[in-house]
Amino acid sequence: MSTDAAFTEADLKLFEANDEKPVTTVPPVGDRSRIDLISGHDIEQSQIVSRIGQIPFLSINSLPDWTVPKGTTLMLRLDGARAGDRFELTLGRKRILQACPDALVFRALLAAHRMSANITIELRDAAGSIVQSSEGYITPDHPGGRDVSLHKPLLATFARAVDAATLTVSVEIDHADETSVVPPYLFISNPQLHPATQSEGPAPYVLGASQAGTQEFMAKLNPYVVGASSVVVKDQVITLPERPRGAFSDPSFSGRSLHVNATEDGVYTLYVDGAYVSDAHLGIGRGSVPLPEFLLDGGIHHVAIRDRHGLFVLYETYEAFPAVMTSYDIICRETRSPLPYRLAQQASHRYTSLGRAVAKISDKGEAEQLAHAHDVVTKGFDFLTRRDYRPLAFKIYTAPQVSIVIPAHNKFNITYSCLCALLLAANEATFEVVVVDDGSSDETARLGELVSGITVIHNEMPQRFIRACNEGVAAARGEYVVLLNNDTEPTAGWLDELIEPFRRFDDVGLTGSKLVYPDGRLQDAGGIVWRSGNPWNYGRGANPFEPRFSYTRQADYLSGAAMMVRKSVWDEIGGLSSYLEPMYFEDTDVAFKVRAAGYKTMFAPLSLVYHYEGRTSGTEITSGMKRYQEVNRPKFKQRWASAYRSAGEEGQNVDIEKDRGIVGRVAFIDYATPRPDRDAGSYAALEEIKLVQSLGFKVTFVPDNVAYLGHYTDELSRQGVETIHAPFAISVADFLEKRAAEFDVFYITRYQIAAKYIDMIRRLAPRAKILFMNADLHFLRELRSAIETRDDARLADVARIRDDELAVMRKADLTLSYNDVEHSVIMSHALNAVKVVRAPWVVRASETIAPLAGRQGFSFLGSYGHPPNVQAVEWFTEAVLPIVLSQRPSEVFHIYGSAMGANIRALEGDNVTAHGFAEDLADVYDRHRVFIAPLRSGAGIKGKVLGALARGVPCVLSPVAAEGTGLRSGYDCLIAEDPSMWADHIVSLLTKDDLWMKLSTNGRDFVKESFSVQRGQQTMRKAFQAADIYFTL
Structure with missing residues (x-):
């Protein structure tokens, strides 16, 4: 919940002490720990004290054109004001600021007419002495009024002040227009005070009870006491709130919004799966509540609207939210195999049918084993019995591509389930399995008798994780080695996707899977190590389908639960480090070792592995093996301090910080996701993306139709391109509003697309460069076609197209065109108003060609x-x-x-x-x-x-x-x-x-x-330099 939200005068009412008539029963007071300092319009003229000059005349909301909408504006008319005049305004008379127990933040909106002034916000004790203060300045450049953007925000932060009793605004006039017949005005709108730290969550229901003197007590209402009618605070009875009158009807969901009819306007709260998500502002009638992105995962969620305090459920439902909004029939028609079958409406039934059909195959060999593996995985390792432990047989390869090393210590049910998952998860890559039985005392010690085709290494005494992994890799025969925790469930294609970055990019040494919790939440999408030396699981708890978690990128480290290393690199760096024995931080350390040896460490997003975290080593960091997480933390920091010292501050700008090995960010905008096997324009777009990547930029691709196109979208993701699609952005405009400011360059293809968004980009990202890829000169193409077909009506439209196309070019920083003839045409029309450069075209010529013999037609x-x-x-x-x-x-x-x-x-x-x-x-x-x-x-x-x-x-x-x-x-x-x-x-x-x-x-x-690629890279670099973009590789 943002701490910058606006609050009305009814948001919080504090009851003042009454020395003569103590209150014995009071109603509940307000609903937030934020105090509106001019709530109830109870500011009096006597609260202004003049030090030099006349006392200003005070009024509240008396001038409608100069009052903030739905807020409170204090208006001070300064008759006869002169430079040097000083006055003080006390806010919150008799209010005790200990009601906010932490450090305090004061916020207000300032505006001024015909004057400039120094503004000092002062905390004072009961005797009137200044305890703390903060200064600001206001000029007529901020005239105020109904447009909040014309006010100057004032923010003052104070350390916790036990003795603070009142808050005073001290004004010293620096300049006043003495020639005008209209006096100067100072406006102070929505002055509020709140704790400096506010937790995410619904507005706490604050109770107030007065007693003799000037002190006031507060307590947050426990939602579990709502069944009662009152509570006692400091010997005073306080009435509890009644259920709100608001009701909701005719709910519907579309995209990322819940649409509902409300009978009462106000602020409500949105809850998902029992947890607070955000505030929801609804008026009477049809309204919309934005839904968070983590819902859009294809799963079923409980959605509820409650009152603003989260005490009463006013509406609730269960709903399944799609992770993709492009209809399955369109995907089938517009993309190609492999299709994303999980998106079909029948997917869950087909999954069940597959299991039953395989089970009925009469062959007692591989098909029967596959059916058994399916049953074990769907049953879950917690519910396996001895009858489930049937013999398993893995295929034996003389030269496997991959060696999967699984360390195991007891918990045989978990290891057996993992082996079944490996049999079930089909891959093109061949593999062997090496299980290191690390001193187990259960059935794990006899694993080799039950499972054939794998290598089992037995340790008489537990060597623990690092030694067990090193021991297992020493026995590996594959080109690649995978470290896999036994409490994981790999999915189809996971190995192939881990290998993919090695094939696509140079000097890759290590890759890691996307780890997902069993409930579908993201556990890890490539780790970040901060300047503090602390590692983070990026994306933990989020929606794994979000585009920001779904593209190949360099990462600081990859989780050891499922990571792949080229065997030659493993041998070169010496495997897992002994200084971290027995376990923890070894995966972070090995990633730093791989990079120190000159290789990349990359996150492979389409390699999806479910991880039942903590089932092997526990989750309590103060006991058991998990305690070594804190033991090894300082060891890791000391070893690699020079490597992470240039990283960002912990927890700051996470989505920016995660992208390593880049020089900047480029957003590509085109009409649709490239399909290079369907048209030359798509081929060109993909090659241009690759060229821009080769210059060191991270690329984000935004199709105008925001459609997910299965294979084609996934191919961009594999290439390291963040590809935006609905429902995570419902339009290009939606995306730009949220993220335009993060990009250094916008690369827009086709003039119709550029015309739609170029002005918006200029407004939202004024410092970014805009490169317009002309693709082909549209008006020239239309002119030739109209002449060829003798179409006079079409010919008449060419002038409009020409003007529109040239208008886009004039607004862009640079126009790229493949064709020298088109360059001349553009320059003949635009003269020096357009900067045009040659666009690269890349063709990868085959080294051999098919023979002439046998060719026909x-x-x-x-x-x-x-x-x-x-x-x-x-x-x-x-x-x-x-x-x-x-x-x-x-x-x-x-x-x-x-x-x-x-x-x-x-x-x-x-x-x-x-x-x-x-x-x-x-x-x-x-x-x-x-x-x-x-x-x-x-x-x-x-x-x-x-x-x-x-x-x-x-x-x-x-x-x-x-x-x-x-x-x-x-x-x-x-x-x-x-x-x-x-x-x-x-x-x-x-x-x-x-x-x-x-x-x-x-x-x-x-x-x-x-x-050639080399010529294309040179041409693209020259184009960027022509737009004054020199920070390339």
């Missing part, structure tokens, strides 16, 4: 949601194909691409095959003899052409298709300008092997030279 590839591709295919089949077939009647034109409509399918015949979406680009490039690009309109660079050249396929191109590439006709490719030339070039490549070989070799060499 010619092909085209494109997305048919893009009109120029439709025009190209239709024109070619009508104007060129008949000429080719007149010379080569048996040739076939192969059409590939996504979003293929009925108009393209209708072209099929004996000499035309419409294949549709190509799962494997080898089908497009390696099976056919010629690639064609008969584009009649369009703009930008043609990725399909460069892709074909990189695979060694000779190309016949239109001038539009060749534009901006630098290709030379007759040397790297063939360029055709009319149907007969098109037919001649295609037939030549179909019949002349020497020409085919020449263009194949030259085209591939050209791409390798001009569009």
Whole structure:
């Protein structure tokens, strides 16, 4: 709960002492430990004392235009005021400040007209002597009024003052306008006093009881006494509150909000699973209550609205909240395998069906074992009996990729369940299991008799965790070693995902899984070590599906419960350190050792492991093995102090601090998540993201449709890109409002997207640079298409598109474009108002190409949601194909691409095959003899052409298709300008092997030279430097 929340005069009422007539029964007093110092409009003129000059005239809320909405504004009219005048205003007369037992914070909003003044906030004792004070200053630059932003916030913090009795505002006028007929005014709005530290939670119901003198006592109401009608405080009876009258009806949930009709306006509290979450401000009628992100995990939660003190449940329900808002049918249609089957409505039933179906398989071998493993895991290790301990058999590999080392000391049921989970969790990677029986006295000592295909090392006496792990790794044969606690349940693909960062990134030495509690809450998403030397489990207790926990990144350490190390690196650093024996801090220490040896330590978010924390070593840090956590803490700090001294302050800016090994942050905004196998624009977007990452930046990708697209979203996450999707952000605007200020650069693709958000970005992140990726010059493409189709109406719209596109360029710090021709067009229209640089295009040329023998026909590839591709295919089949077939009647034109409509399918015949979406680009490039690009309109660079050249396929191109590439006709490719030339070039490549070989070799060499990763990185760095961004790797 924010301590900056606004409070009304009814929020807290303190009862003053009455020397002559003691109160014997009083109603409950207020509901917060924050005191409104002008509550009840009870400030009197006598509370102002003039030291120099006239006494100001005092009023409250007397000028509506200068009163804060729903608040209280004290207005001081300073007739005849002059520089040097001084006066004092006592707030909270007879109120005892010990009601706030901690350090105190004073807050108020100040405003001034025709004057400037020094403001001193003073705590005074009963005799009027100043105990503590704090100073501020106010000028007419803050005129106040109904707009709170036009007030100057004043905040004063005081140490606990036992003798403080009153709070005084002392004003010394520094300047007053003596020429105006209207006197100066000073406004003090919503002056409040509260403890400096306030815990998260509902507003405490504060009880007050007066007694003779000036002292006042308070007690927080225990919610368990609500059944009573009164309590006694200091011998005085205090009436307890009645159930509020508010009621709620017609509830509904959408996205991240609860919508409900309220009968009473006010402040309520939101509870989830019995715990306070936030305050909820609702008016009469339909209102919305924002829901916290941790709810959005696909699980069922208890949601309740209570009164503002959390004492009465006014509405409650159980609801399942989705972790993904993109409908499953859209995911199935727009992405590709593997599909996120868990999102299907039938997922839980299919899971049950799988278990039953496998159990019924008559084969008594592997399928029966799989069914048993499933039963053991679903039953839970706490409920296993001896009858559940059936023999298990693991596959034996002569050269396993991974060695899984599991230390175990007693608690056989936990180890057996873990082994069953390993059998159940399918992976592509081959593995062996090494269990270190560390002096067990239960069935663990006979594990090797029950489980075959694993290595069991028996220690007569317990060696404890560090020695047991080192002993197990010494017996490992795999390229990678995994340390796995026995109180874990790995999930499908967990090993493959741990290996993934080693394959994608250079110099990776260690990876770690995402650990999740059995109830679905996040336990650890890669650790942070602070400047204090203390480690943190990042994300503990949060929603594991949140994007901030779901992308590969460097981490300070990875939990030893499930971490992978390359075996050669383990040997190089000497394994787990003996100075930390018997256990604890060894995982943090080994990560520091890996980095000291020059390797990266990385969090692998799609490797998900459930961890039943504390089942092996307990949770009490003062006894048992767990006590070594505190014993080893100073040892670790002493060893690695120089390595963590540049880290942040403990607990500060956690979501910023977690990202290691970066120079800055870049937010990419595009219309949708890249699908590089579907269109060239997506391919380009992904390559540009990789280039920006190579410059040292953390990348966050925000699609305009905020859709989760299964495989494609996960691929970005594996690449280390934080990918935003609903329900965690309901729109790009929602994301920007929350997080725009954290980014150094915004990289926006497509002018329509940039036009929507560029002004908002400028407002929310004024210091950030905005790079506009033009992709292709939209108005030029539309102009060419309108001319080609003779569409006068479309031609008339080109001027508007041009103006809109250039307007975006003028607002951006830099425009990137692939095409030199487009550069010239832009500059001819914008002159010096737009800074344009070349955008990189990267093609990874294959080292070998498919042989010429066996290739047949010619092909085209494109997305048919893009009109120029439709025009190209239709024109070619009508104007060129008949000429080719007149010379080569048996040739076939192969059409590939996504979003293929009925108009393209209708072209099929004996000499035309419409294949549709190509799962494997080898089908497009390696099976056919010629690639064609008969584009009649369009703009930008043609990725399909460069892709074909990189695979060694000779190309016949239109001038539009060749534009901006630098290709030379007759040397790297063939360029055709009319149907007969098109037919001649295609037939030549179909019949002349020497020409085919020449263009194949030259085209591939050209791409390798001009569009390499190294050239792309140089081009991207130059682009950043052109926008005055020099902090790159």
